[in-house]
Amino acid sequence: MNWLRFSVLILLNTLLVSCSKFGAQYALAPEQNTFRQSATAVSNKLDILWVVDNSSSMGDDQQNLANNFKSFISSFVLKKYDFQLAVVPTDSYKGAFLGNPDTARFRGKDGTTSPAVSVITPLFENAIEIFQDNVLQGAMGSGDERAFQSMHYSLSSDLNSGFVRENSFLAIIIVSDEDDFSHDSSEAVAEYDNPNLHSISQYVSFLSDLTGSTPSIRRFSVSAMAIFDESCLGANEYGYLGIRYKEMIDATGGILGSICDDFSSTLNAIQNRIAELSTQFYLSREPRQESIVVAVDGTPVPRDLLNGWSYSSESNSIVFHGSYIPAQDSIIKVNFDPLAAK
Template sequence: MKLRLGLLLVALGAFAGCDDVGGEVGRGEAVPAVAPPRLSPVELLPPVVDRSVTQRVEVRDPPAIPAVQVDVQRQADGIVDILWVVDDSGSMANQRQTLTNNFSRFLQELLALQVRFHIGVISTNYNDRGTLRGTTKVITNDTPNPQQVFLQNTSFPNASRVRLEQGLRMVELALTEPNLSGPNKDFLRPNAALAVIAVTDEDDSSYGDPNYYARFLRSLKGPGNENLSSLSVIGGTTPDGCYPPGEEIYFGGRADPAFRYSTAATKTGGIIGSICDVSFEATLLKIAAALNTLRRVFPLSLKPDPATITVRVNGNLISKDVVNGWQYRAETQSIIFLGNYVPPPGALLRFEYAFVIP
């Protein structure tokens, strides 16, 4: 009996360990029972637009804020070194006299322009090696009787004969060592403009291209200051030359065309005049005007209210006056001095004015 009961229990255990496909529990394909989905209807409604009038917003400019601007500028120094290169040949006797006769007018113009000058004289003669002439080698604003000193420095024997007239080369020698620290040491100032003025009835016969000498002059003041150096010439007109007054009847009286000097003058922005003019005054006045380094126009940094502008020079109030004061030019936003008054060399200018911040 016990044996039968045991066999029955074993059979029941084996039956319970098998699935419906005869395998072990968990090894058959599981097929879950899933209920069918239930869908609910969705109602689509048109959008609702609120067409009621909204309140308008007015955009206004912010209020203007008045402000004061002060511009401070400095006048140029007005310093110029003037080197005269004078032909010392005998044929130039009359022209040298014309030059000295007109020198006082040239000097007056420099003084009127408030130019602080150094004036020296060299010859075109190669034998002089570019050294400054005279006992008083450098004429300044403080030199007593500068007219007489200039006459002495430009006087040569009337019978002088020059074989090698090398004006351009003499300029180079005058402005380089050993002359700069030797006989010409008091002439050239580092902060001054340089003007070379050649007066001759013959063209230059220096070795080398005149463009070389033009580059030499323009390089003297350093990069960015090329325009501070110039060469002007009073010489024979190009292309045919000319006869100085009263010398038409003389053999060899014709002044040679100054091709080389004119080339150097053109390259350096100088003035070209004729040695055959009855007077050199017009040419000398042009040269003097070109030597004026004082500024007459001073731009403002902001657009001012013209009624509020005040101008002070070295602390002194300058009136708004066409002749003896300043004017404001709206088209250039500048203060200008076009009348008799020009701020002096090195002066400190103060421009104060109101402007509007938008």
């Protein structure tokens, strides 16, 4: 769960009963859940894997990503998230067919498997500059892009063990101008009716198992900067619509962003979504939604999907949005009336 210290104060642990001519009446005592946002809490640990297309058409897009990276990382740095960043190309899967496990390694500039820094953390004063180098994977890679298979191959490799940490939130971000066609053979087959095409659900299951997610608490998301409309497709001679990327995004709550749009805005949107999904506070009981009152460091927070808090009935949690996403060491208090007795 997303807290270092968790306490539940129950003002009255029995039902209050009064008699009247109408019979017994019951009232449930209110509850208060108190959380501390800290670097050792689930919500502050982010493991972010970038899967970057390194085919011949992607040089400009890689540079665009590097130039606008500050739009993505600035808020995580400001709020002192405990993040890790790594990069793999969309053809790293090839080692599985070539008997070369080294291709699973996280990469540096131009795809090198032995960069000075392969996992970037806040401990590096020049973290932004390191990422800007590492994301430039070059344009000499395979045109048989398999983002999902490359993600799986890298995250399953012992060479990258420890990257996905216990109780962290895993964010996958794909940058490509072609769709994913992961399948069981080494042959390039860019066909949606390929009987060997891997299903989206098998990759969702892989990520769920890897992160220890449950049906109510998902600890991962997949976002993509790709081609999602005919206008953008027309501007990319060798592109494909990101049909399977969209399916994965819909299944995991990520962000769909176009490589034809402003990279700064898209990266900021992805950053916001990761912060929202990773910073959830799970309540001890199901609340009456109209009774929920939320405060951060003693200041009331409005109920607002864009800039405030919202309640997720699916996970029974409070989710923060916009400028109200708590920084490290914040104290979050949630008062509510429970919906039912224990």
